[in-house]
Amino acid sequence: MELLYFKENAIDILKKQDLVANIKFYKGDNNWIDNKYSKQNLLLPFTKANVSDFNLKMENGIEDDFDNMVIMYENLKFLTDSQASDERLWAGLAHTYFWNYMQYRWPMPNKKEKCNSHVLNNYFFWNSTKSVFLNGLSRLWWYARFTYDENAKDHYELTRYICKNDLNGKFFPLLSCVFANNKEVFKNIIKAVKIYEETNNLSLSRDQFGELKKYLNRLSGKVCIDALDTKDIYEIISKKISLISENSNWKTDIKNVLKKIPKDEFMLEDVYDFENELKMLHPDNFHIKDKIRQQLQYLRDEGFIEFIGNGVYKKL
Secondary structure (H helix, E strand, O other): OOOEEEOHHHHHHHHHHOHHHHHHHHOOOOHHHHHHOOOOOOEEEOOOOOOOOOOOOOOOHHHHHHHHHHHHHHHOOOOOHHHHOOHHHHHHHHHOOOHHHHHHHOOOOOOHHHHHHHHHHHHOOOOOOOHHHOOOOHHHHHHHHHHOOOOOOOOOHHHHHHHOOOHHHHHHHHOOOHHHHOHHHHHHHHHHHHHHHHHHOOOOOHHHHHHHHHHHHHHOOOOOHHHOOHHHHHHHHHHHHHHHHHHHHHHHHHHHHHHHOOOOEEEHHHHHOOHHHHHHHOOOOOOHHHHHHHHHHHHHHOOOEEEEEOOEEEEO
């Protein structure tokens, strides 16, 4: 197959100058590119490598993402990070060889006001420092690039893991952290979380993973995370996840206690009345009242309750 990429001026023409006029063409075939721009010659061949023909799966929507990450990376593994960061390449492929895939996987929204941003986000790079992880094609290559483990028996074990564990809600936000720009750090964090979940037979929620991300972001201001290996990161993460899981369980238990209190306004002592019940749920904790006060503060900060004063709280 011939890899085609857009000239620099072609990106400006399609992305800025003619986007509004062309938006109607993003439903249907891509003959409009040759027909409308036959004289401009917008595309050039990427001649640095001979690539065998390959196709992406178009059967199960998002469920095919893992397979397509492997397919894309295996066939274009020769790309350097610099080449794979070039908008012209992925925009060119999106408008030519993989047009049908783009039409299938990223169909145009029904609401007209969303069409422009949809095309800019998926067919080009737009409005984000992490555009390579948003573009409909480059995301496949880059997620595989960041999770490919040449030392593992299954090189794509981590790639499969992120695809099955809320990729957009958990792992994409992690990329907003500066330290996660290092693919080895990103990979070690994912590996550590995966090991912890499997060891403890649990799955972190999106909120719990968000708390972990915040912690690692703060930690990166004190510790050079880039210098830590998987074992070090695992020890740090396992301790923090234990605390996050414990607090999450406590928060749920306190919320359940508040539901049992019939009044909208309640006293601290009303919650203390459930001390024995909470002790049964958390037999290893010998400071139940301290924990109750701590969780009430968390719930207040989250807007679940309001502290009126003089020991009086109000459910919101």
